[in-house]
Amino acid sequence: MPTLGPVDYENLSNTVYATLCDALIQGRFQPGDRLKIRELAEQLGTSVTPIRDTILRLANDEAIIFRSPRDIRIPVMSLTRYREIRSIRLKLEGLAAETAAQVATKADIEALERIVRENEEAIADANRLKGTELNQAFHFMLPQIAQMPVLVGILRKLWLQMGPLIADTYLQGGRSMIDYHYPVIDALKRHHSADAAMAVADDILLGGKALLDRLENNSEPPEGAQ
């Protein structure tokens, strides 16, 4: 990813950060889980320092919280917080889609189509992990096509916060996660900004309905913990 470019040096801290981000997005942590620096250090085979660096960065991203000075946890997403994030995503991913529609090249479209195709396969195989990754890849492709690196950074922060929730709910979403991606691609092909923004809005609102349902029914997650 040349867009991330200068941020990523190959030091341990950044590696650990990337690892924990992946773990978060893959749903390896459940909301409410407690994190212990020394424990993670042992698991990842490093000293506590890179872990501490990462924890601090993730806390800055609000992907984890310090419930008390010694109690580091994966936050539980509240309904109001999810709705706020959804409002923000509607604006931001809408902007990305609008801009992308204006500048998308043949190659960009093909990249999107490839992602969706692979996503279909992942769903057919009931591969939750690959499905969530490809869904995310699709959403991040738009600001990348739009050449908006700042936007990518902001969305990364939002997705980190939603990570545990999404990974936990994805399977229940079924095909609704991907059906709304096709109109997005179609709008981009036609270079129609308004349609692109609307299609993304549909995806966020309708495709994300399973997330909202889950939060509204506000229940205890089944222990599929991994």
Add this chain to the structure above:
Amino acid sequence: MPTLGPVDYENLSNTVYATLCDALIQGRFQPGDRLKIRELAEQLGTSVTPIRDTILRLANDEAIIFRSPRDIRIPVMSLTRYREIRSIRLKLEGLAAETAAQVATKADIEALERIVRENEEAIADANRLKGTELNQAFHFMLPQIAQMPVLVGILRKLWLQMGPLIADTYLQGGRSMIDYHYPVIDALKRHHSADAAMAVADDILLGGKALLDRLENNSEPPEGAQ
């Protein structure tokens, strides 16, 4: 302030982070300046650890960059990057204004008016520091009124990136920085979401024109500025 609540513990790292954020926003650092951990540690009277924590967090916010593994600098804002940030702010602060217009109480309006009044005084006194702080306070009051803490976090990240630029340009903006705040307050009084969003857009576009001018004219700032 229950809105900031859980983030802020009174440990050294967070104090240093707050201090450096302030310094950034107050324009105490110039774009291109190099930061040295040990140097900052000596200036702030701490060990290197809390400084390192802070540097890492600020790098995560993209408020500072690692040009090379040992070369930590305040980034120079490019014209395209500023335009991207402006697009994002239009959407996000627009959203904040829309929402705030729907829920603003008498007390909220009064708080906004107080900020603007103080800002007038600061301008009259040619107090750049107080002026930039109050301008920022006004902009952050909207998402706070709207009760959107996630949005506050995102905007904080954006303002951190703009900090050195704004502080550097504020005086040239003159009254244009504040003139557009009055229509915002007016729209909030009338609980008119669309007008509020439009007023904020005017403020960002017109009030921020000085920033854009500066970037357009200074396409090639000699970094050996001495």
Add this chain to the structure above:
DNA sequence: CCACGATATAAGATGCATCAAATGCGCGTT
């Protein structure tokens, strides 16, 4: 039997020593 408190343990904060690498300066050579 319950409640309060003290103590022990655990876990993050802080400081610091060491390591590795990048940069800059100086010397030597052409």
Add this chain to the structure above:
DNA sequence: AACGCGCATTTGATGCATCTTATATCGTGG
């Protein structure tokens, strides 16, 4: 005199020891 190579210094990375404090548990008293 200019360019290039090498060494010294600077500086962030990493690991670790210690310190502080929060929490939990156990014991004692009411």
